[in-house]
Amino acid sequence: MSLVVEGLSKQYAKRIQALKQVTFQVNEGECIGIVGESGSGKSTLARILLGLDTYKEGKIRFNDRAIAPRKRSDLRQYRKSVQMVFQDATSTLNPKLPIWKSLLEPLDNFKEVTPSFFSEGSLSRKEMAEELLELVGLDKEMVDRYPDELSGGQKQRVSIARAISIEPSLLVCDEPTASLDVTVQVQILRLLKELQQKSNMTILFISHDIRAVSFLCERLIVLKSGSIVDQFQLSDIYHEERHPYTKALIQAAAI
Numbered sequence: 001m002s003l004v005v006e007g008l009s010k011q012y013a014k015r016i017q018a019l020k021q022v023t024f025q026v027n028e029g030e031c032i033g034i035v036g037e038s039g040s041g042k043s044t045l046a047r048i049l050l051g052l053d054t055y056k057e058g059k060i061r062f063n064d065r066a067i068a069p070r071k072r073s074d075l076r077q078y079r080k081s082v083q084m085v086f087q088d089a090t091s092t093l094n095p096k097l098p099i100w101k102s103l104l105e106p107l108d109n110f111k112e113v114t115p116s117f118f119s120e121g122s123l124s125r126k127e128m129a130e131e132l133l134e135l136v137g138l139d140k141e142m143v144d145r146y147p148d149e150l151s152g153g154q155k156q157r158v159s160i161a162r163a164i165s166i167e168p169s170l171l172v173c174d175e176p177t178a179s180l181d182v183t184v185q186v187q188i189l190r191l192l193k194e195l196q197q198k199s200n201m202t203i204l205f206i207s208h209d210i211r212a213v214s215f216l217c218e219r220l221i222v223l224k225s226g227s228i229v230d231q232f233q234l235s236d237i238y239h240e241e242r243h244p245y246t247k248a249l250i251q252a253a254a255i
């Protein structure tokens with residue numbers, strides 16, 4: 001797996017330059033964090049990376065193939081490899097479907113995928129959903145429940161299970177913990193860390209919270225007003241040469 005973003009710029013209206021010459025690379029098995037305040041361009045970047053938004057300037061290459069957002073066939077292949085976890089798990093899950101049906105949607109879309117983590121032998125669809133729930137630390141009894149019968153943290157676990165069900169080579173998380181209580185945030189971060197270590201999955205974690213990013217990621221990218229102002233290994237977070245903006249984020253988070 002490799003993702004290369006080169007000189008990516010995105011302009012919404014004449015004066016709104018959401019991304020400016022953004023360049024970075026994500027390598028296999030890495031957990032990389034993109035941190036920035038509100039309005040820094042994080043969601044724009046996430047949407048473009050998922051093929052949900054277009055861009056005119058710059059290049060995105062995934063496994064050495066250009067991602068051209070308008071080509072549907074390319075996009076389908078890409079979606080199989082790149083999955084997303086959003087901030088709002090409620091909107092990810094269809095309120096009219098029991099959890100097990102929502103969980104199986106990606107596997108239904110990509111029938112050619114047989115996840116390596118399923119037990120041997122033929123599993124019924126519900127058993128598959130139960131195994132997915134157990135993978136993210138949820139009780140398998142929850143398969144028949146509906147989203148509004150789950151807590152925020154449980155819903156986020158379901159959306160993580162759903163995203164990893166097809167074993168994507170890259171998982172993009174856009175503020176996955178932002179709407180959760182602090183204690184639940186930590187649990188979700190621990191879960192992501194555990195899943196990443198178990199499967200060597202590559203994670204791109206986008207957040208305004210440098211504390212969360214530094215808990216999970218070994219490399220950090222700092223985005224400010226659409227530009228990357230700093231990029232460093234976690235071990236260098238307190239290094240003197242950090243950008244003043246990074247230092248301010250660290251100080252504000254008291255880490």
Ligand SMILES: Nc1ncnc2c1ncn2[C@@H]1O[C@H](COP(=O)(O)OP(=O)(O)OP(=O)(O)O)[C@@H](O)[C@H]1O
Pocket residue numbers: 012013016017018036037038039040041042043044045208
């Ligand atoms: N659809 C849009 N049309 C016009 N401007 C937009 C649109 N989406 C975002 N912007 C602008 O682009 C800039 C970056 O927004 P973006 O949502 O990517 O930031 P963000 O870092 O994700 O912020 P937040 O954490 O508040 O969601 C902002 O100035 C925003 O107002």
